[in-house]
Amino acid sequence: MDHDNRDRNAGSGGSPPGKIPGDTWADGLPKGRRWSGIAWSLLFLLVPVLGSAVFIVAPYYDHWLPKDVSVHGKSIDGLFYFILVLTGVVFLATELILFWFMWKYDAAASSKPATYIHGSHTLEVVWTIIPAATMLFLAIYQMNTWADVKMRRPRMAPSVEVVARQFEWRLRYPGRDETLGTEDDLFVVNDLHVPIDEDFLVQLKSMDVLHSFFLPNLRVKQDAVPGMKQPVWFKATETGTYDIVCAEVCGWGHYKMKGRVTVESRADFDRWLARIEAEQKATQRGPEEIPVAAAD
Amino acid sequence: MSTVTQPHAPPKETAHHDHVATRGSTSLSTFLSTYVFSKDHKVIGLQFLFSTLVWFLIGGLLALAVRWQVAWPWSDVPVLGKLFAQHGGQMAPEFYTMLFTMHASVMIFLVIIPILAGAFGNFLIPLMIGADDMAFPTLNMLSYWFMWPAFFFFGASFFVEGGAAAGGWTSYPPLSTSTVSAPGSGMGQTLWLLGLTMVGVSSMLGSVNYMTTIILMRAPGMTMFRLPMTIWAMFITAILQAFALPVLTAAGFMQLTDRLIGTGFFSPEGNIINNAMSGAGGGQPLLWQHLFWFYSHPAVYIMILPAMGMVSDILTTFARKPLFGYRPMVYSIAGIAGLGFIVWGHHMFISGMNPALGVTFMVATMMIALPSAVKTFNWLGTIWGGRIHYTTAMLFAISFVSMFIIGGLSGIFMAATPVDIFIHDTYFIVAHFHYVLFAGTAMGVWSGIYFWFPKMFGRTMNEFWGKVHFFLTFIFLNGTFFTMHILGAVGFPRRLADAYHYETFHHLQPLNAFMTWCAMGMVATQIIFAINFFWSMFRGPIAGRNPWNANTLEWTAPSPPGHGNFDFQPVVYRGPYEYSVPGCEKDHLMQTDPPHPAEAAAAAAAHA
Numbered sequence: 001m002d003h004d005n006r007d008r009n010a011g012s013g014g015s016p017p018g019k020i021p022g023d024t025w026a027d028g029l030p031k032g033r034r035w036s037g038i039a040w041s042l043l044f045l046l047v048p049v050l051g052s053a054v055f056i057v058a059p060y061y062d063h064w065l066p067k068d069v070s071v072h073g074k075s076i077d078g079l080f081y082f083i084l085v086l087t088g089v090v091f092l093a094t095e096l097i098l099f100w101f102m103w104k105y106d107a108a109a110s111s112k113p114a115t116y117i118h119g120s121h122t123l124e125v126v127w128t129i130i131p132a133a134t135m136l137f138l139a140i141y142q143m144n145t146w147a148d149v150k151m152r153r154p155r156m157a158p159s160v161e162v163v164a165r166q167f168e169w170r171l172r173y174p175g176r177d178e179t180l181g182t183e184d185d186l187f188v189v190n191d192l193h194v195p196i197d198e199d200f201l202v203q204l205k206s207m208d209v210l211h212s213f214f215l216p217n218l219r220v221k222q223d224a225v226p227g228m229k230q231p232v233w234f235k236a237t238e239t240g241t242y243d244i245v246c247a248e249v250c251g252w253g254h255y256k257m258k259g260r261v262t263v264e265s266r267a268d269f270d271r272w273l274a275r276i277e278a279e280q281k282a283t284q285r286g287p288e289e290i291p292v293a294a295a296d
Numbered sequence: 297m298s299t300v301t302q303p304h305a306p307p308k309e310t311a312h313h314d315h316v317a318t319r320g321s322t323s324l325s326t327f328l329s330t331y332v333f334s335k336d337h338k339v340i341g342l343q344f345l346f347s348t349l350v351w352f353l354i355g356g357l358l359a360l361a362v363r364w365q366v367a368w369p370w371s372d373v374p375v376l377g378k379l380f381a382q383h384g385g386q387m388a389p390e391f392y393t394m395l396f397t398m399h400a401s402v403m404i405f406l407v408i409i410p411i412l413a414g415a416f417g418n419f420l421i422p423l424m425i426g427a428d429d430m431a432f433p434t435l436n437m438l439s440y441w442f443m444w445p446a447f448f449f450f451g452a453s454f455f456v457e458g459g460a461a462a463g464g465w466t467s468y469p470p471l472s473t474s475t476v477s478a479p480g481s482g483m484g485q486t487l488w489l490l491g492l493t494m495v496g497v498s499s500m501l502g503s504v505n506y507m508t509t510i511i512l513m514r515a516p517g518m519t520m521f522r523l524p525m526t527i528w529a530m531f532i533t534a535i536l537q538a539f540a541l542p543v544l545t546a547a548g549f550m551q552l553t554d555r556l557i558g559t560g561f562f563s564p565e566g567n568i569i570n571n572a573m574s575g576a577g578g579g580q581p582l583l584w585q586h587l588f589w590f591y592s593h594p595a596v597y598i599m600i601l602p603a604m605g606m607v608s609d610i611l612t613t614f615a616r617k618p619l620f621g622y623r624p625m626v627y628s629i630a631g632i633a634g635l636g637f638i639v640w641g642h643h644m645f646i647s648g649m650n651p652a653l654g655v656t657f658m659v660a661t662m663m664i665a666l667p668s669a670v671k672t673f674n675w676l677g678t679i680w681g682g683r684i685h686y687t688t689a690m691l692f693a694i695s696f697v698s699m700f701i702i703g704g705l706s707g708i709f710m711a712a713t714p715v716d717i718f719i720h721d722t723y724f725i726v727a728h729f730h731y732v733l734f735a736g737t738a739m740g741v742w743s744g745i746y747f748w749f750p751k752m753f754g755r756t757m758n759e760f761w762g763k764v765h766f767f768l769t770f771i772f773l774n775g776t777f778f779t780m781h782i783l784g785a786v787g788f789p790r791r792l793a794d795a796y797h798y799e800t801f802h803h804l805q806p807l808n809a810f811m812t813w814c815a816m817g818m819v820a821t822q823i824i825f826a827i828n829f830f831w832s833m834f835r836g837p838i839a840g841r842n843p844w845n846a847n848t849l850e851w852t853a854p855s856p857p858g859h860g861n862f863d864f865q866p867v868v869y870r871g872p873y874e875y876s877v878p879g880c881e882k883d884h885l886m887q888t889d890p891p892h893p894a895e896a897a898a899a900a901a902a903h904a
Contacts (some may be wrong), residue, residue: 115681227564
């Protein structure tokens with residue numbers, strides 16, 4: 001074992017060996033202490049322990065998914081929890097294995113030489129096929145939810161048109177004739193009202209740059225792209241007033257592009273529409289003259 | 297130039313005539329040709345390393361300023377607030393949008409990509425394959441010098457009217473193409489695009505060089521399947537860059553012409569921004585997103601594959617054990633690179649792209665988790681049954697594995713299209729890519745610096761302070777980034793100067809303040825690294841050729857290697873991972889060690 005240092009540069013024409021202070025193992029590397037190997041493995045044990053603790057504790061302090069008030073939200077949240085459990089198990093298993101190997105195979109823990117092995121065909125096959133099957137299952141399993149939220153548009157005329165601009169949400173309800181683009185359209189800014197338990201179809205547009213129409217409590221998010229019309233639909237299940245957030249950076253005022261969505265009974269919704277209609281008629285103004293908080 | 301010489305050839309006299317030519321001329325021109333306009337791959341590698349570390353510091357300070365605003369919106373910024381002096385140190389929202397844009401741009405284009413390919417790629421490729429230099433030394437020098445216009449454009453953009461670019465590092469039009477859409481969308485955005493183009497030119501020159509060098513200049517006996525993982529990763533990264541980059545460069549030019557001469561590639565008809573008509577119209581904002589992500593998704597792998605390669609080599613060295621599943625590791629890198637070209641649409645699930653197309657991208661994205669999983673399992677297999685030495689380099693390498701598990705798993709959430717609807721553009725995404733890029737790549741880079749420092753400067757870094765640096769960085773990074781998953785679960789959006797006026801997010805300020813404290817600790821910790829780095833350069837213990845008793849070729853060269861690298865002709869007899877061969881009197885057989893009877897016996901036993 002004394003030859004190790006002398007022979008380390010065989011083939012290099014005999015050069016001075018590396019100078020490392022302190023004791024060395026037979027492999028020529030500096031001796032570590034057992035306690036330091038223990039300490040380092042415990043540090044890595046903190047990753048799965050504290051990592052899962054954070055996810056367990058956070059919901060108790062209301063640092064968790066905001067209350068869901070939509071039909072789609074149920075399946076989106078269900079999928080979130082499914083993936084959370086799946087990845088949580090893999091996370092715990094791999095991190096604990098890493099900790100255990102670090103603890104056990106510390107050079108200071110035993111004098112056995114390292115196992116001379118280049119791999120295992122069987123293991124490679126196993127740990128390729130199991131994740132492949134899992135991921136494929138996950139891919140197929142979620143397709144239905146995606147189709148419900150983004151592909152199976154309800155057959156109805158748009159309930160409202162939302163036009164995003166720096167930095168506000170301009171809303172246009174179709175009015176009594178239930179058709180957008182007619183004279184009785186009703187105009188509102190940043191104050192979306194939605195009847196409960198009904199399919200609600202938004203026609204989303206942008207006037208200037210990209211924006212993203214984000215309703216956290218309804219699990220809705222869709223970019224608004226100038227030059228395109230995006231259909232967005234959902235069914236709200238609980239009355240209340242919730243946030244509308246812009247989720248795509250749209251300029252300096254991005255942070256304050258805030259709206260509110262009010263989910264209410266059909267009767268309340270109709271009353272609100274009637275009030276808006278009355279206000280609009282009383283002021284006798286067209287859409288272009290609606291006083292809005294301009295971008296500047 | 298060529299290394300194709302007879303085995304056991306006598307040591308070379310000189311490798312480069314230009315080096316000889318400068319000898320005897322004035323000391324200034326010698327200095328310039330040796331350290332500034334050098335064509336030596338090692339000097340160029342170190343030039344990349346120093347430049348990128350400086351930009352790493354700038355990017356880190358930009359991040360701190362971002363974190364300050366997120367934690368304590370509108371409160372006076374200490375110290376730095378005086379510099380931009382808005383309302384007595386208070387940050388304006390447009391300043392905040394500029395900060396996060398430039399933080400990301402600097403970190404991605406001026407730090408991560410050039411530090412991996414430019415610094416480590418340049419320094420290691422010829423050394424690890426047994427070549428005396430790169431195939432095209434002049435091209436190599438140019439690849440570094442093309443970074444300087446980029447440094448200049450990015451740096452200068454902070455001082456032009458309206459400030460630097462403020463449209464996010466993704467630079468989505470029309471916000472970025474319209475010069476009136478935001479304060480930073482004037483000159484700053486133009487300079488940003490020019491800088492991006494220069495980074496692209498630099499990367500392209502580098503990648504051509506790396507591919508050629510690895511294919512043509514390997515030492516005798518160095519077959520492709522005897523290459524260390526670092527070189528495999530660099531090779532595949534170079535291929536990724538060569539094929540993806542032209543698309544971004546073209547897109548960048550299209551955006552430039554949209555801005556400067558009024559073409560309308562990316563802006564639709566009749567767009568009114570800030571009460572002004574914009575551009576010719578007839579374009580499509582989503583086109584940019586497709587082109588941008590066609591490059592920038594493969595770029596995500598450009599930003600991690602080399603780190604994966606380096607970590608694989610470092611794990612084997614300090615576990616004193618062959619790499620578990622060498623070929624599966626190579627194939628999984630190739631798999632990641634191949635699939636990397638067909639998953640760009642997962643950045644666009646909610647962009648307005650046809651949702652049916654989203655399904656295709658979702659399936660491809662789910663599949664790319666597979667090679668990543670294979671790599672992780674093989675790393676675990678590598679340390680299983682090893683004799684682990686807890687050096688600083690090893691700790692950073694293990695933390696790469698541990699953190700990559702988190703970053704990889706969190707990616708599954710956003711690959712699932714319905715879940716992505718909720719977490720897209722929230723801090724969940726921010727958590728994910730910081731776990732991959734900071735807790736992954738940056739930790740891998742530190743691991744590489746501590747590991748190859750002796751080869752770069754002939755001296756080892758201080759291990760004690762290295763471990764202190766590791767410990768604090770590890771704690772603070774998790775304090776900063778792990779909690780971002782929780783913010784994301786609440787739906788806390790990215791890029792908001794102040795989100796607390798929303799009912800949904802108003803209670804998240806204390807958590808954000810905690811994260812900002814951790815981020816400050818993380819940046820402060822790097823002072824330890826900086827001192828250790830420079831102190832060890834001049835005062836560290838002399839390392840010798842092979843301080844870690846590693847197997848790969850660079851450890852047979854002098855530390856630091858002279859011009860032409862090797863003082864003998866390396867001839868390769870085996871793969872890079874022959875550690876702990878049973879019956880062998882020493883625990884590592886270097887790639888250049890002559891055939892040993894014990895290895896034949898061990899190989900026979902293994903296949904029996």
